[in-house]
Amino acid sequence: MSKGGAHIDCCECLVASRSVWAGIDRPCFEMLGKGLSRREYGSGQVVFLQGDPNAGIYCVRAGMIAIRRTDANGNSALLKLAYPGDTLGYRSFFEGNEHRSSAEAIGPAVVCRVARRTLLAAIAESPALNRCFVSRAVSDAENAYNTLTRQVALSNRGRLCQVLVDLTARHGYRDDDGSDLLHLPITRRDLAAMIGTRHETVSRIMARLEKEGLAAFSGRMVRIPRLDALVASMEAELNG
Amino acid sequence: MSKGGAHIDCCECLVASRSVWAGIDRPCFEMLGKGLSRREYGSGQVVFLQGDPNAGIYCVRAGMIAIRRTDANGNSALLKLAYPGDTLGYRSFFEGNEHRSSAEAIGPAVVCRVARRTLLAAIAESPALNRCFVSRAVSDAENAYNTLTRQVALSNRGRLCQVLVDLTARHGYRDDDGSDLLHLPITRRDLAAMIGTRHETVSRIMARLEKEGLAAFSGRMVRIPRLDALVASMEAELNG
DNA sequence: CGCGAAAAATGACGATCATCAACATTCGGC
DNA sequence: GCCGAATGTTGATGATCGTCATTTTTCGCG
Numbered sequence: 097m098s099k100g101g102a103h104i105d106c107c108e109c110l111v112a113s114r115s116v117w118a119g120i121d122r123p124c125f126e127m128l129g130k131g132l133s134r135r136e137y138g139s140g141q142v143v144f145l146q147g148d149p150n151a152g153i154y155c156v157r158a159g160m161i162a163i164r165r166t167d168a169n170g171n172s173a174l175l176k177l178a179y180p181g182d183t184l185g186y187r188s189f190f191e192g193n194e195h196r197s198s199a200e201a202i203g204p205a206v207v208c209r210v211a212r213r214t215l216l217a218a219i220a221e222s223p224a225l226n227r228c229f230v231s232r233a234v235s236d237a238e239n240a241y242n243t244l245t246r247q248v249a250l251s252n253r254g255r256l257c258q259v260l261v262d263l264t265a266r267h268g269y270r271d272d273d274g275s276d277l278l279h280l281p282i283t284r285r286d287l288a289a290m291i292g293t294r295h296e297t298v299s300r301i302m303a304r305l306e307k308e309g310l311a312a313f314s315g316r317m318v319r320i321p322r323l324d325a326l327v328a329s330m331e332a333e334l335n336g
Numbered sequence: 337m338s339k340g341g342a343h344i345d346c347c348e349c350l351v352a353s354r355s356v357w358a359g360i361d362r363p364c365f366e367m368l369g370k371g372l373s374r375r376e377y378g379s380g381q382v383v384f385l386q387g388d389p390n391a392g393i394y395c396v397r398a399g400m401i402a403i404r405r406t407d408a409n410g411n412s413a414l415l416k417l418a419y420p421g422d423t424l425g426y427r428s429f430f431e432g433n434e435h436r437s438s439a440e441a442i443g444p445a446v447v448c449r450v451a452r453r454t455l456l457a458a459i460a461e462s463p464a465l466n467r468c469f470v471s472r473a474v475s476d477a478e479n480a481y482n483t484l485t486r487q488v489a490l491s492n493r494g495r496l497c498q499v500l501v502d503l504t505a506r507h508g509y510r511d512d513d514g515s516d517l518l519h520l521p522i523t524r525r526d527l528a529a530m531i532g533t534r535h536e537t538v539s540r541i542m543a544r545l546e547k548e549g550l551a552a553f554s555g556r557m558v559r560i561p562r563l564d565a566l567v568a569s570m571e572a573e574l575n576g
Numbered sequence: 577c578g579c580g581a582a583a584a585a586t587g588a589c590g591a592t593c594a595t596c597a598a599c600a601t602t603c604g605g606c
Numbered sequence: 607g608c609c610g611a612a613t614g615t616t617g618a619t620g621a622t623c624g625t626c627a628t629t630t631t632t633c634g635c636g
């Protein structure tokens with residue numbers, strides 16, 4: 097676990113160049129660099145906790161970060177998975193309140209942080225940075241409404257299929273026989289926390305999918321013979 | 337139904353002054369005013385349709401607008417209700433693609449629109465306008481994640497209770513005996529489309545709530561003897 | 577006021593789910 | 607490699623839900 101100082105240069109960060117930060121010029125990056133720190137996280141370690149005061153904006157450099165929220169009743173939901181290039185904590189930064197969700201490393205991860213004070217100064221000077229965050233917030237809202245739509249329109253089974261398809265897009269690879277192979281990056285409990293059900297139900301839906309020949313599960317490995325069939329099986333859902 | 341021209345002045349629009357547009361100065365409003373049009377909608381009329389090209393950004397002046405999304409399978413979800421001061425269509429505006437959801441008037445409504453071209457020019461000139469949309473997008477994302485959390489963490493019953501509480505906050509009024517009275521602004525079918533279930537189920541949950549003494553339903557009227565009891569009844573939910 | 581369409585309520589039934597419990601498997605750390 | 611904890615699987619059972627069908631009520635419009 098290391099904290100970096102002012103020597104970190106975002107311009108050389110390939111992750112940043114392909115992310116929402118694309119379009120930021122060198123002077124602006126240099127200004128941000130003054131408030132930049134970097135830290136490595138072990139599996140399960142917390143980047144920030146729901147209720148913490150905002151300390152700036154985080155940018156995932158490596159690994160995977162789970163964004164969770166616990167409501168007043170103690171119920172927890174896994175809202176999304178963040179990957180390299182994704183920025184975290186920008187909402188509480190702009191709204192000026194404490195973090196509304198927690199960020200937890202799933203496996204080893206590296207996350208940079210731009211200090212709140214530095215970012216405030218940079219934003220006041222750079223219109224490009226402002227546009228950058230409009231874009232970030234818009235695509236985040238888009239993503240949230242997409243997920244919400246699925247949550248409202250699909251059954252548990254459909255939602256699990258959708259999550260499997262999404263995970264395959266990011267974590268899957270092709271087997272020699274044309275199947276898609278997927279190593280699940282999260283536990284079944286977390287899968288359940290994503291789609292709003294229990295881990296037992298996830299197990300049972302998986303068993304159903306296996307019986308239907310849509311997917312084969314073995315521990316964390318998933319084999320999907322025909323991804324299009326899995327997609328098609330979601331379409332026979334609620335038709336309100 | 338009328339289309340207004342350049343004579344509309346946002347500075348005098350009380351709705352705008354209390355909304356996300358607060359903080360915009362007169363020159364900027366005057367610039368926006370050149371591309372402004374206003375239109376009245378009857379109940380059920382469509383402001384824009386999912387798939388339509390973006391024609392600018394809409395601002396609700398009066399009435400209530402339902403934002404719906406239909407996914408590839410034909411399943412429809414009611415994502416949110418927009419009220420005076422809310423801006424619509426800003427996401428597809430900034431992402432530069434077609435509308436990802438439809439907007440439909442629930443009852444008579446008045447909606448203004450800033451033409452795409454005008455807004456593009458105004459944004460290029462006004463940093464304040466940019467900040468304005470950061471704020472808009474952030475609070476929209478916040479709202480979406482809040483709704484998503486409820487959708488994931490609560491049962492149908494809990495979600496209906498939550499929606500009733502939310503609607504009471506906006507549409508409710510106090511009866512002489514201290515109860516909250518609420519005139520439902522939407523049908524039970526739409527309530528079902530908000531929480532992700534069927535209208536029959538909504539009917540039955542309402543019957544259950546009535547039996548438990550938490551609420552009494554008579555057509556569109558809802559009497560809630562003790563709002564805090566309704567809130568409390570949500571907390572005995574999933575505890576993952 | 578009356579008509580027709582939409583909305584809502586109710587019943588029946590099979591499917592799905594949450595919960596509790598028991599047991600098997602996997603994983604991380606020593 | 608071993609051990610304990612976490613994770614995953616499976617079974618049983620009652621509750622909830624989706625679907626279809628039927629009836630009642632409400633609402634908009636002439």
